[in-house]
Amino acid sequence: MNDDREAILARVRGALAPLRERAPMPQYDTDLAVMRKLIAGRDLVELFSERIKRVNGLAFTDVAALVEYLRTGGWTRGYCDPALWPRLAPHFAQGFTVETEFDRARVDDYAFGITRAAGAIAESGTIVLNDATTSRRLGALAPWVHVAVVERATIFSDLPQAVAELGDDRNVIWCTGPSKTADVEGILIEGVHGPGAQIALIV
Amino acid sequence: MRGQPIDQFATTLPPDKRASVYQSTKATHEKRTKLLFDQFADPNRLRELAGEIKQHALENLDTYLPQVEARLRANGAQVHWASTAEAACEAVLKIMQARGASRMVKAKTMVSEEIELAHFLERHGIEALETDLGEFIVQIDHDHPSHIVRPIIHKNRREIATSFEREGLGAYNDDPATITRRARQYLRHKYLAADVGLTGANFVSAESGRLVVVTNEGNSRFCLAATKCHIALIGIEKIVPRDRDLAILLNLLARSGTAQELTVYTEFITGPKAAAQPDGPEEMHVIFVDNGRTEVLAGDCREILRCIRCGACLNVCPVYRQVSGHAYRSVYPGPVGAVLSPLLLGEKFPQKADLPKASSLCGACNEVCPVNIPIPDLLLRLRHRAKEEHVPSPGSPPMGAWALLASQPAAWRAALAGGKLLNYVPTKLIPVPALQAWAATRSLPEWRGGEFRKWMKQRRTKGRRD
Numbered sequence: 001m002n003d004d005r006e007a008i009l010a011r012v013r014g015a016l017a018p019l020r021e022r023a024p025m026p027q028y029d030t031d032l033a034v035m036r037k038l039i040a041g042r043d044l045v046e047l048f049s050e051r052i053k054r055v056n057g058l059a060f061t062d063v064a065a066l067v068e069y070l071r072t073g074g075w076t077r078g079y080c081d082p083a084l085w086p087r088l089a090p091h092f093a094q095g096f097t098v099e100t101e102f103d104r105a106r107v108d109d110y111a112f113g114i115t116r117a118a119g120a121i122a123e124s125g126t127i128v129l130n131d132a133t134t135s136r137r138l139g140a141l142a143p144w145v146h147v148a149v150v151e152r153a154t155i156f157s158d159l160p161q162a163v164a165e166l167g168d169d170r171n172v173i174w175c176t177g178p179s180k181t182a183d184v185e186g187i188l189i190e191g192v193h194g195p196g197a198q199i200a201l202i203v
Numbered sequence: 204m205r206g207q208p209i210d211q212f213a214t215t216l217p218p219d220k221r222a223s224v225y226q227s228t229k230a231t232h233e234k235r236t237k238l239l240f241d242q243f244a245d246p247n248r249l250r251e252l253a254g255e256i257k258q259h260a261l262e263n264l265d266t267y268l269p270q271v272e273a274r275l276r277a278n279g280a281q282v283h284w285a286s287t288a289e290a291a292c293e294a295v296l297k298i299m300q301a302r303g304a305s306r307m308v309k310a311k312t313m314v315s316e317e318i319e320l321a322h323f324l325e326r327h328g329i330e331a332l333e334t335d336l337g338e339f340i341v342q343i344d345h346d347h348p349s350h351i352v353r354p355i356i357h358k359n360r361r362e363i364a365t366s367f368e369r370e371g372l373g374a375y376n377d378d379p380a381t382i383t384r385r386a387r388q389y390l391r392h393k394y395l396a397a398d399v400g401l402t403g404a405n406f407v408s409a410e411s412g413r414l415v416v417v418t419n420e421g422n423s424r425f426c427l428a429a430t431k432c433h434i435a436l437i438g439i440e441k442i443v444p445r446d447r448d449l450a451i452l453l454n455l456l457a458r459s460g461t462a463q464e465l466t467v468y469t470e471f472i473t474g475p476k477a478a479a480q481p482d483g484p485e486e487m488h489v490i491f492v493d494n495g496r497t498e499v500l501a502g503d504c505r506e507i508l509r510c511i512r513c514g515a516c517l518n519v520c521p522v523y524r525q526v527s528g529h530a531y532r533s534v535y536p537g538p539v540g541a542v543l544s545p546l547l548l549g550e551k552f553p554q555k556a557d558l559p560k561a562s563s564l565c566g567a568c569n570e571v572c573p574v575n576i577p578i579p580d581l582l583l584r585l586r587h588r589a590k591e592e593h594v595p596s597p598g599s600p601p602m603g604a605w606a607l608l609a610s611q612p613a614a615w616r617a618a619l620a621g622g623k624l625l626n627y628v629p630t631k632l633i634p635v636p637a638l639q640a641w642a643a644t645r646s647l648p649e650w651r652g653g654e655f656r657k658w659m660k661q662r663r664t665k666g667r668r669d
Contacts, residue, residue: 009269012265014501015497015500015505016263019262026252032451033249035242104395107392124464134480137476137480142425159450159453159454163449164446166413166471170474170477172470172471174469177467178467179419179467182353182419183335183336185360186227186230191384191387192336192387192421193334193390193394
């Protein structure tokens with residue numbers, strides 16, 4: 001394997017040696033990659049709520065409305081990040097079974113999963129999760145409904161800003177709407193492996 | 204019928220498949236254009252810039268590759284190198300064996316298709332399950348993907364339903380939602396039972412060692428949430444210099460590929476999971492694969508290594524739309540494949556030297572390319588190479604007679620006059636096989652040879668009078 005390392009790097013050097021000059025790193029402003037017209041002067045919470053709807057997700061600012069949504073959908077059994085549960089529990093009255101441990105052997109038992117988001121991106125309607133903030137990768141992925149609790153102050157305006165703030169977490173994931181496919185005849189189907197409903201609860 | 208191999212394949216493609224490939228590629232292409240031009244002030248500049256970033260990265264791989272290796276090691280990942288497809292497969296197998304692992308779940312990666320990893324692992328008693336819905340269907344059918352982004356663009360729901368029934372995934376039901384639900388139920392337990400999750404990477408930042416993996420289905424995330432070991436198989440051309448370059452490329456990738464603003468899941472991975480996180484890989488291996496890329500880098504078509512595998516050139520290509528992906532006999536079909544597939548063959552280039560000729564050189568592939576690859580120029584360079592290497596070209600019209608005429612003005616004039624006969628003689632009677640093959644599906648316009656010369660002469664006389 002080490003031989004392969006040396007061989008590959010030698011071939012790379014050999015391939016590049018004859019170039020009289022190398023292509024320079026272009027100088028640019030990342031603003032070029034921002035939908036300026038869309039975000040100019042907008043309130044980020046409002047814009048994020050609008051944009052997440054465009055990718056078939058949903059945003060709630062009211063816990064009671066979220067609970068009602070879950071009840072109406074028949075999603076009464078789920079997982080919740082233990083750090084969030086004390087604050088949310090009073091809103092989940094009778095009829096809900098919520099666990100703060102996620103048991104992977106019973107993966108199909110959880111209809112919803114509530115986790116904490118590390119942030120959000122207004123421009124694209126994206127929820128940002130990372131290993132430090134999000135209690136369980138599986139809890140945010142396997143249940144049909146994923147609810148990410150997003151704090152207002154953590155909403156970035158655009159992609160370049162969110163990239164700049166990736167930080168040093170080993171794993172950051174942007175979730176933009178429900179898991180989906182169009183593999184079968186180009187027809188959009190949501191909830192392939194991950195959530196069929198991607199929801200932000202803005203607090 | 205004679206003709207190029209790609210033509211021969213095209214004649215065997217059922218009309219309904221041709222129609223569905225045509226319609227869906229066209230629809231994606233049109234949506235892409237709208238999305239880019241409505242939202243960005245200068246989308247063309249964005250494409251050019253992305254091309255410049257990747258070209259810079261390629262031409263400085265001697266710096267960036269060791270840099271990214273050092274970053275990954277510092278982040279806790281193990282780095283391996285593989286010169287060939289065989290070496291890459293062996294590297295994966297060794298990692299699996301060292302862990303005593305026998306079950307792998309795979310996200311979609313083009314490089315794993317290229318090195319035929321799943322077949323290799325299965326021969327060694329390892330289950331290597333494709334989890335992307337399209338790739339999963341390709342796998343149970345022992346078929347091949349026909350599009351870079353949409354592997355089963357050539358299949359309809361009835362065929363898929365039949366395959367699912369055969370595999371014991373429920374009674375025949377061709378409703379796409381039911382098909383998807385059944386795959387969801389089946390695959391989630393496979394993820395949870397697997398030892399190793401394998402992904403590719405769309406980009407790797409040399410600055411941070413960050414791998415970027417995008418999917419819509421969330422299958423690669425499931426691989427990295429359920430298993431304890433992550434193997435990332437990455438072509439050496441996937442490097443970008445800095446994190447900030449990712450914003451440019453991510454903005455272009457989904458818009459170009461599937462006409463989405465952003466893929467559903469965009470995952471940034473710098474190493475094994477954090478200690479406090481219960482789910483995810485404790486061990487991470489990155490395998491950098493060459494498999495012909497350094498040879499491409501040394502040649503005059505190195506721009507093709509900028510490719511970010513979005514499939515936009517397939518969707519816009521008038522040839523791809525007619526012949527579909529399998530006609531290219533390669534993992535990489537369409538315009539990008541017509542360049543990359545013969546190049547990756549190295550010495551065996553002649554085997555696919557016909558592909559660069561299967562193009563009208565209309566230039567649409569270049570116009571839509573998010574990294575601005577001059578594909579038509581590269582196709583011409585490869586045609587030239589085939590000529591230089593005396594690669595035989597059965598089915599191509601012989602150009603010798605034309606060259607003879609074109610180099611002798613008197614003979615040319617005579618041919619122009621004689622050509623008028625074509626207006627009266629049916630093409631079927633002209634004993635040139637290439638012409639007959641060409642005319643079998645087309646009709647010749649009226650012969651107007653000599654008109655241009657007449658017009659030029661008049662123009663010159665008129666010019667003198669003025």
